[in-house]
Amino acid sequence: MLAIFKRELKAYFTSPLGYVFLAIFYAFSGVFFWIFSLEMGTTDLSTAFLLMFIVLMVFVPLLTMRLLSEDKKQKTDQLTLTAPISLFSIVMGKFLAAYAIFAAGVAVMPVYGFVMSSFAKVSWLPIWGNTLGLLLLGGIFVSGGLFISALTENQMIAAIGSFFINLMVLLLDTLIGMVPSGIVKTILGSISVYSRYAEITNGIFSLSSVIFFLSVTFIFLFLTVRVLEKKRWA
Amino acid sequence: MIEVKNLTKRYGSKTAVDNVSFSAEDGEILGFLGPNGAGKSTTMNILTGYLSSTEGQALINGVDILEDPVKAKKFIGYLPEQPPLYLDMTVMEYLKFVYSLKKCKLPIKSHLGEICELVKITEVKNRVIKNLSKGYKQRVGLAQALVGNPPVLILDEPTVGLDPKQIIEIRSLIKKLGKNHTVILSSHILPEVQAVCDRIVIINRGKLVANDTSDKLVQNLSGDHKLIVRAEGNPAEIRKLLSTIPNMQDVRINRENVEPGVSEFYLNAKEGNDIRREVSKRLASRNYPLLMMKSSELTLEEIFLKITTGDIYGNIDDEEKKSKRK
Numbered sequence: 001m002l003a004i005f006k007r008e009l010k011a012y013f014t015s016p017l018g019y020v021f022l023a024i025f026y027a028f029s030g031v032f033f034w035i036f037s038l039e040m041g042t043t044d045l046s047t048a049f050l051l052m053f054i055v056l057m058v059f060v061p062l063l064t065m066r067l068l069s070e071d072k073k074q075k076t077d078q079l080t081l082t083a084p085i086s087l088f089s090i091v092m093g094k095f096l097a098a099y100a101i102f103a104a105g106v107a108v109m110p111v112y113g114f115v116m117s118s119f120a121k122v123s124w125l126p127i128w129g130n131t132l133g134l135l136l137l138g139g140i141f142v143s144g145g146l147f148i149s150a151l152t153e154n155q156m157i158a159a160i161g162s163f164f165i166n167l168m169v170l171l172l173d174t175l176i177g178m179v180p181s182g183i184v185k186t187i188l189g190s191i192s193v194y195s196r197y198a199e200i201t202n203g204i205f206s207l208s209s210v211i212f213f214l215s216v217t218f219i220f221l222f223l224t225v226r227v228l229e230k231k232r233w234a
Numbered sequence: 235m236i237e238v239k240n241l242t243k244r245y246g247s248k249t250a251v252d253n254v255s256f257s258a259e260d261g262e263i264l265g266f267l268g269p270n271g272a273g274k275s276t277t278m279n280i281l282t283g284y285l286s287s288t289e290g291q292a293l294i295n296g297v298d299i300l301e302d303p304v305k306a307k308k309f310i311g312y313l314p315e316q317p318p319l320y321l322d323m324t325v326m327e328y329l330k331f332v333y334s335l336k337k338c339k340l341p342i343k344s345h346l347g348e349i350c351e352l353v354k355i356t357e358v359k360n361r362v363i364k365n366l367s368k369g370y371k372q373r374v375g376l377a378q379a380l381v382g383n384p385p386v387l388i389l390d391e392p393t394v395g396l397d398p399k400q401i402i403e404i405r406s407l408i409k410k411l412g413k414n415h416t417v418i419l420s421s422h423i424l425p426e427v428q429a430v431c432d433r434i435v436i437i438n439r440g441k442l443v444a445n446d447t448s449d450k451l452v453q454n455l456s457g458d459h460k461l462i463v464r465a466e467g468n469p470a471e472i473r474k475l476l477s478t479i480p481n482m483q484d485v486r487i488n489r490e491n492v493e494p495g496v497s498e499f500y501l502n503a504k505e506g507n508d509i510r511r512e513v514s515k516r517l518a519s520r521n522y523p524l525l526m527m528k529s530s531e532l533t534l535e536e537i538f539l540k541i542t543t544g545d546i547y548g549n550i551d552d553e554e555k556k557s558k559r560k
Contacts (some may be wrong), residue, residue: 003334007320014322079378082282084307125296218281233285 004080004093008067009100016204017099018022021063025105028055033112043122045112049130053197056134056141057166062147063101065159067094072153087228092219095146102138106131126203131201136213140193141166143220150227169193235260236281236386236416241290243276244441250276252440253290258433260385263412265431265448266420267538273440274420275315278390282312283419296384308336311384313392316377321364325355325374330362331382338382339443346381352407353377368395376404378413387417397528424538436538461501461510462488464526465517469497472522479516481507496525 012018032048071077079091111128145162152158173194179185189195193216196209236258243251251273258264268274279285281292282308283299292299320328329346333463338345350356353373358366363374373394379387393401408430411417414469421427427434428448436444444451465472469487476485476499484502492498503509510527517524 003331006334007323007331010327011320011322074318074321075314075316076318076320078279078282078284078312078314078316079332080335082307082310082312083283083332084304084337085335086304232284 001089001093005097008094009099011099024059026108037112043116043120045127050201060141061145061159061162063098064149065147065155068150068157069152070157087225091224098142102142106134129205130201137197139217143217147224149218150224235295237293240292242288244288250440254442256435256445258416260416262419263431265427265434267427267434268437271439275390278388282310283307284387309384311379311385311387313375313379313389314388317371319363324362332378332381336382342378349377369400384550389419391421397531423443462528463499463525465522466496467522475516479512
């Protein structure tokens with residue numbers, strides 16, 4: 001697992017991918033911070049956090065698109081899949097590498113808090129809560145992208161596919177608004193990633209949300225292992 | 235030690251490997267031979283745990299590759315048809331990655347240094363793999379298989395893309411490795427298999443058609459009952475004379491006047507009959523000087539063609555006809 005993690009992490013910086021992702025992350029979060037906190041004269045970062053959902057929805061697929069698809073295309077999966085390691089550790093190694101880059105992006109959010117703390121009194125609890133929320137959201141985006149990447153040999157298809165899934169996650173909330181109240185609405189409401197994330201940015205940090213985010217991440221990782229396993233069986 | 239028992243692999247309705255069984259002892263180099271698309275790579279991918287078999291079993295040192303893949307894979311070094319290289323890494327970075335991927339315990343620096351020396355990539359070890367020539371890429375692929383010094387080496391066409399000098403080097407390297415490794419080597423280049431391997435397994439369209447030492451394969455399929463003879467004298471008369479030999483099936487004049495007055499004959503007796511003495515005696519009795527006699531030994535190349543086109547065993551041809559009738 002460690003070998004794959006290190007290799008993938010390094011690969012992000014031998015190609016422009018890692019730099020591009022981090023640059024986009026820092027640029028967008030910086031702009032949001034400037035517009036919605038500095039210009040508005042508030043120490044509340046929650047709008048910036050909420051808008052990062054849209055940004056990450058579009059750009060996390062960049063991070064995950066080549067993780068497994070490129071292996072398939074270049075046949076390097078013949079090395080990893082015939083090495084004496086479990087499929088789960090291959091998947092975890094890849095996931096953690098992409099997640100580490102993601103976390104390096106998220107690490108900038110508390111920095112904005114520190115910037116503000118030199119001008120005014122900052123309430124830190126929501127900022128840490130939101131940061132944790134963003135990290136949890138990242139788990140879903142990264143593992144979802146990894147899963148799509150396992151399904152195809154083509155990076156572009158992997159990127160577009162995972163973007164599409166992320167878009168569906170966002171649009172689910174619009175759909176919920178149109179469904180009349182009843183059992184369907186309740187079910188859809190309870191699987192909505194966006195509303196749970198919005199809840200966190202509003203300062204409601206519930207254990208059920210944490211478990212929800214972690215479970216969805218785990219399900220995607222599990223499915224990715226199954227896809228690799230299926231390749232052996234098909 | 236590798237044991238393959240009744241291995242079958244189906245892709246939907248297409249059977250890629252059909253009930254293949256063979257085994258390779260410790261310290262044996264097994265040549266895996268077949269035309270393109272015969273199922274060589276599929277079999278090797280099953281042996282290394284990259285694919286699963288539909289039916290049957292593959293045991294590596296007694297460990298079933300499906301039951302305990304992690305343990306079985308520890309014994310194997312695998313060079314696939316296309317070397318699995320990460321093009322964005324340097325050779326040394328890549329080998330170090332493979333080293334930690336295989337959880338190798340040998341001293342890293344000396345071990346990787348030795349391998350680089352062995353496959354002669356020391357001078358390119360700090361270059362990015364993307365920029366290497368095909369021959370070097372192939373050798374890095376081979377180096378990757380050797381990392382961790384696994385007792386079983388599975389090499390899928392290891393000399394593809396190399397120049398003649400490198401081919402000879404790699405062949406002698408494989409021979410050297412064969413002394414303390416079990417090696418399975420696939421190829422469609424016959425002289426290569428003949429030069430390197432102790433034993434040859436030929437598969438065609440997923441079916442095992444021959445499994446023997448290369449000497450025996452040659453012997454079994456030719457032998458003393460087929461001769462090429464040159465004698466001086468009237469060809470028609472000599473033909474008549476030789477035809478009277480007991481158990482003779484067929485005498486053909488291959489070429490007249492190979493040398494002035496000398497003709498070449500192709501003799502085919504019933505299998506298991508040594509006719510050499512009789513040929514010599516009869517020619518001498520009529521005063522036809524015998525100038526040459528050799529058994530028409532088939533080269534491996536001819537055997538291969540005969541087997542894979544069904545000339546000798548005939549079974550493939552029959553099956554084809556059957557399936558056409560359907």
